[in-house]
Amino acid sequence: MERNNRTNVWIIIAVVVGLILLCLWSMLFCGILGLTLFRATPPMDPAPAPPPAVPEPPRRGGGALITQVAPNSPAEAAGIQVGDIILALDSISLAEDRLPELIRRYEPGDNVTLTLSRGGREIDLRVQLATHPEQPDLPWIGIFYRELPQ
Numbered sequence: 001m002e003r004n005n006r007t008n009v010w011i012i013i014a015v016v017v018g019l020i021l022l023c024l025w026s027m028l029f030c031g032i033l034g035l036t037l038f039r040a041t042p043p044m045d046p047a048p049a050p051p052p053a054v055p056e057p058p059r060r061g062g063g064a065l066i067t068q069v070a071p072n073s074p075a076e077a078a079g080i081q082v083g084d085i086i087l088a089l090d091s092i093s094l095a096e097d098r099l100p101e102l103i104r105r106y107e108p109g110d111n112v113t114l115t116l117s118r119g120g121r122e123i124d125l126r127v128q129l130a131t132h133p134e135q136p137d138l139p140w141i142g143i144f145y146r147e148l149p150q
Contacts, residue, residue, distance in 0.1 A: 062093070062094045062095040062147070062148055062149070063085040063086060063087050063094050063095075063117065063147075063148045064085065064086040064094060064099050064143075064145040064146070064147055064148065065083070065084075065085050065145055065146045065147075065148055066080060066081065066082055066083060066084045066085070066086065066143050066144070066145050067082060067144050067145055067146055068082060068143070068144035069081065069082060069142065069143055069144075070142035070143065070144075072142075073130070073140070073141065073142020073143070074127050074128055074129060074130045074140070074141055074142050075127065075141045075142040075143045076142060077127075077128075078114075078125045078126065078127040078128075079125060080114070080116070080125060080127070080141075080143060081118065083118075084116045084117065084118050085116060085117040085118075085148065086099060086114055086115070086116055086145065087115045087116065087117055087122065088114070088115040089102045089103070089112055089113070089114055089115075090102075090112050090113055091113070091115070094147075098147070099145065099147075103129070103139055103141065104138065104139070106129055106139045107129070107139060108129050108130055108131040108132075108138075108139045108140070109128065109129065109130075110128070110129050110139065111126055111127070111128050111129075112126075112127055112129060113125070113126055113127075114127055127141060129141065130142070
């Protein structure tokens with residue numbers, strides 16, 4: 001019976017020593033692996049990315065930055081996109097006059113040419129003005145915009 005107790009004690013000691021060695025080996029291996037991965041991974045930047053800058057119109061002062069194009073509008077039909085900058089209407093620069101005053105010179109159904117800046121290039125788009133949905137006597141393009149400083 002005493003031999004059986006001694007065997008049990010040695011088994012318990014062997015198991016405890018084995019667990020200790022296993023823990024030490026795991027800590028050593030995971031530490032080396034962790035250091036290797038930490039060095040290979042670039043540090044994360046906690047600062048948020050700055051908002052995108054408003055594009056500046058080329059060669060001219062002022063302009064109208066398109067922030068929204070109304071669905072089923074003359075602007076949508078002509079291919080005007082959010083982010084485009086209107087530089088001129090029928091060759092009259094927006095540096096000389098504001099967009100609403102220029103549009104009011106026309107009647108619904110008139111065709112106008114908008115000079116836009118898109119991706120650093122100037123393009124001309126032909127737009128047929130429609131009737132304003134809320135004021136039937138006014139012409140309408142169907143855009144929302146923000147005036148840019150001159």
